[in-house]
Amino acid sequence: MKSTLSPDRTELKERWSEFKVINPKTRIRDAARELNTTEAELLAAGIGENVILLEGDFRELIKEVGLLGHVMALTRNDHVVHERKGTYEKISFNNHVGLVLGPDIDLRLFLGDWKFGFAVSENDRHSLQFFNSYGEAAHKIYLTEKSNKGAYDALVGKYSAADQNLNLFFSPKPEKAVEAEALPDLDVAAFQAEWLALKDTHDFFTLLRKYKLSRKQALRHAPAGYAYQIEPGSMKPVFDAVSAAQLPIMVFVSNPNCIQIHTGPVNKIFVMGPWLNIMDPEFNLHLREDAIDEAWVVRKPTEDGIVTGIELIDKDGVMFNQFFGKRKPGIPELAEWPELIERTVTKAN
CATH class of the missing domain: 3.40.1570.10 (HemS/ChuS/ChuX like domains)
Known part of the structure; x- marks a missing residue:
């Protein structure tokens, strides 16, 4: 089903398309910064084309990721990207805190602010991508040549949002706190x-x-x-x-x-x-x-x-x-x- 984009998302989609033509090698996180938006909003602009909005309890979804077999787990922050291939094993949750304790994929998950999820297909590369309420990437899971694509398709079908036309709302990120020069009264x-x-x-x-x-x-x-x-x-x-x-x-x-x-x-x-x-x-x-x-x-x-x-x-x-x-x-x-x-x-x- 094709999405009917709001005027704002239509305009962003056009700017994103133009940007990719001029800057084909720029990563989406850096592109979002240059376009004064978030990575999640750029992905949302592709809903109905190469992006599917996911919904449901992401803890239950993560518990099924082991069915995909060999994948690549990606976690990053502003300064470093960590990519590890393997299988999601020994998955458990205590409320919104999760553990993945396989010999290859080793994660501590804090799902309290995993707000948005997308299934993304681009250049024959398929992934599950999760973002917080600020539109920043929390964690991504990419298929490899060894992955079970049928299991991936079934998982995406199970967790696809019934309404792919939803307007997504992102919270403005608070300003970073400035570290105080003076020490507290320290013993x-x-x-x-x-x-x-x-x-x-x-x-x-x-x-x-x-x-x-x-x-x-x-x-x-x-x-x-x-x-x-x-x-x-x-x-x-x-x-x-x-x-x-x-x-x-x-x-x-x-x-x-x-x-x-x-x-x-x-x-x-x-x-x-x-x-x-x-x-x-x-x-x-x-x-x-x-x-x-x-x-x-x-x-x-x-x-x-x-x-x-x-x-x-x-x-x-x-x-x-x-x-x-x-x-x-x-x-x-x-x-x-x-x-x-x-x-x-x-x-x-």
Whole structure:
């Protein structure tokens, strides 16, 4: 059924069509920014042609994604794109928080603001794409040559919105909060003592909330030896060393609606323009090095020993990318990982 577009959507569709002709290689997220709109609104302009609006409980939809077989999961934020191929396995939900815990696809899903869903077909590429109330991408699932296209078609048919002519309303995104220069009244000794008493890396978020600290503020007041700043250009040497040693690492990329994790080695690494890339058969990472305002090596105590991570933070104070050595609860981190960091990173002055 063809959609009858509102005048606003018709005008946007025309501008989007013209833009693609002039800028065929520009990604839709960047195009949305240039057209002063959102990625979801650009997709909505294609409803009735190559886009189908989805409806229903997205938790139930995600539970069925395993039927598609081998797919590519994509999660991104403003500065980094994480693409991991595999099968959705061990899917569970507790209210609106979901887990996908397969050996390849490893996700933490926060569906409280998964507002819109679309099935998209473009250049023989088929995908399920989910967006929050601001029209920003939460998570995307692409078919591969190994996927079950029949299962995909059945899933899209099951969750297609009965009314494809709906007007979609997007919330304006709040202005980003400016990080306060002044620290709150901080009991540094108490904060550091609680850091040293951590039992789980996840408790670090609770610690920041308790002391009302931003990420940068917390790292600057870490116990001696538990956080130090490194040069933003350190990531390429780290990736190269990890590849040479075939050391399995964990790569976390998050946005407010999803965390996606790759665990394993990395191999093909190269720089193209501002992007530092990992381009392996089952895992791709695209990281904008110029978005790294601060990079830190951070050590956190756990019941399994110290866990060492690299954290990348943007100019707004948002931590957008994390790296660890491969580990599981109950198993200490790989001894080679902190040793590799020490010999490859360049400490900031």
